[in-house]
Amino acid sequence: MVVQMRYWKTYFIASFLVLVLIGQSYTVMGQTISIADHVIINEVETNPPGDDSKLISQWVELYNPTSNPVNIGGWSIGATTGLRHYYTIPSGTIIQSQQFLLYTYGPLWFPYTGAVVQLKDSNATIVDETPPLTDQTDDTNSWQRMYDGYDTGSQTDWVFKVGSPGSSNGKPSGATTSGQVDISVATDKTSYNFGDTVNISGQVSNLVNSVNGYPQQVNLVVSEPNGFHKTFTLYPTNNLQFSATIKLDEVLGFQEGTYSISATYGDVHTSTVFSLGAVQFVPPEQNAPVTISVATDKPTYTISQPITLQGNVSKIIPLKAVTYKVYDPNKSLISQGSIFPDSQGKFSSFNPYQQHLSNSGITINSVNPTYGIYTLVAKYGDTTTTTSFSVFPEAIQNSAISLSTDKQVYAPGDTVVISGSTTVHGLQNVGLSPSMQIVQTFTPVISQCGLKCGGISVNTMDIKTFVNLDADNTFTYKLSLAATSGSLGNYRVTVSIPTGKAETNFVVVENPSNYNATTSNLPFSIKTDKTLYSLGDPIIISGQILNPTSIATQNAGLNVKIDVFNSTGGYLISGGSFINNIFVPKSAPLYYYAFPNSNGQFQTSQTLQRGIYHPGSYTLKATYGELAARTQFSVYDSLGTASQGTIITSTDKKVYGVGEAVNLNGTISGLTGTSSYTLTLTKPDGGIISTPLQINNGFFSWSWTIPSTATAGSSQIIGTDRKSVVTINPSANLYGIYRITISSEYARAELFFQVSQNPQQTTEISPIAVQSDKTEYMSTDVVKVSGQVSKHYGANHNLF
Numbered sequence: 012m013v014v015q016m017r018y019w020k021t022y023f024i025a026s027f028l029v030l031v032l033i034g035q036s037y038t039v040m041g042q043t044i045s046i047a048d049h050v051i052i053n054e055v056e057t058n059p060p061g062d063d064s065k066l067i068s069q070w071v072e073l074y075n076p077t078s079n080p081v082n083i084g085g086w087s088i089g090a091t092t093g094l095r096h097y098y099t100i101p102s103g104t105i106i107q108s109q110q111f112l113l114y115t116y117g118p119l120w121f122p123y124t125g126a127v128v129q130l131k132d133s134n135a136t137i138v139d140e141t142p143p144l145t146d147q148t149d150d151t152n153s154w155q156r157m158y159d160g161y162d163t164g165s166q167t168d169w170v171f172k173v174g175s176p177g178s179s180n181g182k183p184s185g186a187t188t189s190g191q192v193d194i195s196v197a198t199d200k201t202s203y204n205f206g207d208t209v210n211i212s213g214q215v216s217n218l219v220n221s222v223n224g225y226p227q228q229v230n231l232v233v234s235e236p237n238g239f240h241k242t243f244t245l246y247p248t249n250n251l252q253f254s255a256t257i258k259l260d261e262v263l264g265f266q267e268g269t270y271s272i273s274a275t276y277g278d279v280h281t282s283t284v285f286s287l288g289a290v291q292f293v294p295p296e297q298n299a300p301v302t303i304s305v306a307t308d309k310p311t312y313t314i315s316q317p318i319t320l321q322g323n324v325s326k327i328i329p330l331k332a333v334t335y336k337v338y339d340p341n342k343s344l345i346s347q348g349s350i351f352p353d354s355q356g357k358f359s360s361f362n363p364y365q366q367h368l369s370n371s372g373i374t375i376n377s378v379n380p381t382y383g384i385y386t387l388v389a390k391y392g393d394t395t396t397t398t399s400f401s402v403f404p405e406a407i408q409n410s411a412i413s414l415s416t417d418k419q420v421y422a423p424g425d426t427v428v429i430s431g432s433t434t435v436h437g438l439q440n441v442g443l444s445p446s447m448q449i450v451q452t453f454t455p456v457i458s459q460c461g462l463k464c465g466g467i468s469v470n471t472m473d474i475k476t477f478v479n480l481d482a483d484n485t486f487t488y489k490l491s492l493a494a495t496s497g498s499l500g501n502y503r504v505t506v507s508i509p510t511g512k513a514e515t516n517f518v519v520v521e522n523p524s525n526y527n528a529t530t531s532n533l534p535f536s537i538k539t540d541k542t543l544y545s546l547g548d549p550i551i552i553s554g555q556i557l558n559p560t561s562i563a564t565q566n567a568g569l570n571v572k573i574d575v576f577n578s579t580g581g582y583l584i585s586g587g588s589f590i591n592n593i594f595v596p597k598s599a600p601l602y603y604y605a606f607p608n609s610n611g612q613f614q615t616s617q618t619l620q621r622g623i624y625h626p627g628s629y630t631l632k633a634t635y636g637e638l639a640a641r642t643q644f645s646v647y648d649s650l651g652t653a654s655q656g657t658i659i660t661s662t663d664k665k666v667y668g669v670g671e672a673v674n675l676n677g678t679i680s681g682l683t684g685t686s687s688y689t690l691t692l693t694k695p696d697g698g699i700i701s702t703p704l705q706i707n708n709g710f711f712s713w714s715w716t717i718p719s720t721a722t723a724g725s726s727q728i729i730g731t732d733r734k735s736v737v738t739i740n741p742s743a744n745l746y747g748i749y750r751i752t753i754s755s756e757y758a759r760a761e762l763f764f765q766v767s768q769n770p771q772q773t774t775e776i777s778p779i780a781v782q783s784d785k786t787e788y789m790s791t792d793v794v795k796v797s798g799q800v801s802k803h804y805g806a807n808h809n810l811f
Contacts (some may be wrong), residue, residue, distance in 0.1 A: 057144055057146045059149075152174060152175050192277055202285065411508060430488075504517070603624065687704075
């Protein structure tokens with residue numbers, strides 16, 4: 012890389028062009044100084060500070076001492092020793108009269124010792140070359156001609172001193188520009204207070220060299236009658252100006268009074284004054300630190316759904332982007348990127364020009380996906396923040412049409428976003444767009460009649476319309492609720508196509524944050540005993556009807572039907588249904604029935620069967636006459652890996668042998684409340700080991716070595732020959748299924764592993780394990796045989 016450079020300050024070569032024009036001729040004591048009549052190498056830095064094998068920092072300064080511009084395009088610069096790299100100057104490059112051009116190339120353009128640097132024209136004819144140059148100091152000193160363009164052909168033309176890339180090396184001794192030299196100096200104000208900064212500036216009429224040939228310095232002296240004295244020395248710039256600053260602090264010796272500033276340049280002198288008062292310095296307010304907030308557009312996703320990152324920064328840092336990284340539940344980096352905030356500090360990974368594509372946000376790789384809690388870390392400047400989201404397996408839509416709302420509870424004035432999809436293609440092309448009906452089924456304003464009429468209230472909203480299908484067979488409809496009490500109540504949405512229909516419900520209340528279906532005065536409600544279950548767990552579904560239809564017995568009258576929907580809004584399909592815990596074999600949508608008592612309360616207990624239910628989110632829709640209510644719950648699989656929203660943990664294997672170490676690792680979600688965690692190991696024989704779990708930055712680990720033997724005691728008996736004595740070591744049986752429980756007052760997770768006699772033959776936990784209490788017995792002992800059936804295998808299997 013070669014760059015022409017305009018300005019050099021710290022002697023680390025940056026990539027820009029130096030153009031310095033100086034047009035002066037010199038005479039000393041009536042004699043003409045020997046100045047070259049061609050473009051020359053004026054200064055060379057072969058060993059600048061830093062590692063020259065990695066940095067492009069060596070440089071060469073060319074100078075045109077002639078009175079005419081010269082075309083140096085196609086010329087080359089290089090050394091006759093070392094790596095002998097030559098740089099060719101770009102075609103059309105012109106060096107003006109009295110102009111400096113600076114070039115850098117490399118790394119290792121020149122050797123540190125014996126470097127003979129040559130300048131060749133386009134015909135490879137040597138135009139100029141240096142004597143052998145050696146520089147082993149690794150600093151800012153350079154080899155340079157004694158004066159600009161000075162050329163007698165002798166080694167003494169060159170001196171080694173502090174570099175001046177892109178500017179003059181100095182003038183011959185005694186040479187000045189013609190005319191009288193003038194100097195001026197001033198301050199930005201005439202009076203100051205303690206804590207202020209004095210800005211001193213000035214200008215000279217032309218440049219002067221000292222008697223030894225070096226540029227003349229400006230001497231500034233700041234003084235005060237009580238003895239304060241401070242001296243500055245500085246060089247005028249190429250535009251003949253100079254400047255300096257002084258901080259007026261008492262710790263630096265300043266006190267109230269009048270101060271003079273005298274400036275001397277060669278034999279020329281000038282001065283100015285300023286006064287310092289007693290007003291104390293008040294430090295400026297500190298800028299507030301930059302803050303950043305970040306979130307995803309939803310808390311949970313299926314594997315095919317795009318994930319949109321959005322957030323805000325409190326202050327814009329110029330040319331600074333928000334960087335983010337996404338880690339899967341195993342803490343592996345799976346995605347990263349950067350987003351620039353807009354002028355209001357907002358940022359989003361959503362691209363409005365790609366909204367028709369599935370990759371308009373962050374997506375999770377669908378090949379060998381990892382389900383659980385993902386962590387997103389965002390950084391802006393020195394500020395870092397995190398958020399998390401969950402990924403569940405995508406449920407298969409088995410129904411012809413699905414339907415859902417973005418929330419279940421709204422306030423007056425909110426916008427309800429209704430969305431869904433259909434598996435039937437081409438409906439819109441034949442004029443069969445899905446029809447939608449939105450009905451207000453209950454309103455507290457007229458609830459008096461509604462309750463007297465068996466819970467069926469008069470409809471105050473009845474919207475009938477059609478929805479447009481997008482290219483992927485999905486649809487969205489937005490309903491703006493009136494910001495009045497008339498919009499309070501229950502609503503039912505129905506979408507129909509020729510091959511089926513789907514329903515969903517939502518509620519509008521005064522304060523959604525305080526809404527609780529179990530304590531609501533609405534005519535119909537439903538709930539579950541928990542919101543998170545493991546496959547195989549029992550689930551208790553219950554609810555309340557404020558004005559149930561009169562019934563004589565539990566099995567007569569109007570019952571409550573409970574349908575189960577997957578995360579896409581489709582019916583959950585089963586190979587059979589459990590109706591009141593009676594298995595009915597058939598392939599149909601799964602549903603349950605419950606019968607309300609005379610107080611309108613109903614309840615049913617079911618089991619989340621493995622093979623029917625899978626990890627993910629589910630919705631229960633209960634209907635009673637014209638009334639409907641909904642609730643949701645989630646299911647996870649704890650067999651092998653515990654992932655219950657806030658705790659994610661797993662063992663390194665599922666099946667072990669005796670003597671092996673069980674290694675467990677996991678993480679606690681940042682959303683979990685601060686608490687202590689306890690790990691409990693339950694053995695097949697009922698024994699328990701409990702220990703506190705150490706959490707470090709949200710991560711934890713635990714290890715336990717399975718004993719090789721567990722001797723319960725030894726006995727000696729007489730052998731069958733009536734002579735020998737046989738020693739029996741009845742070791743306790745270690746084989747079977749072990750349960751690990753991690754718990755606190757906020758969260759709980761379980762997982763299992765198995766200890767087997769033949770761990771190499773299987774990698775999965777057996778659904779059933781049988782063991783005896785000991786491995787060796789005497790003839791009069793009682794053998795105790797016990798076993799375990801994993802509860803996740805299903806509650807309706809019998810043990811034979």
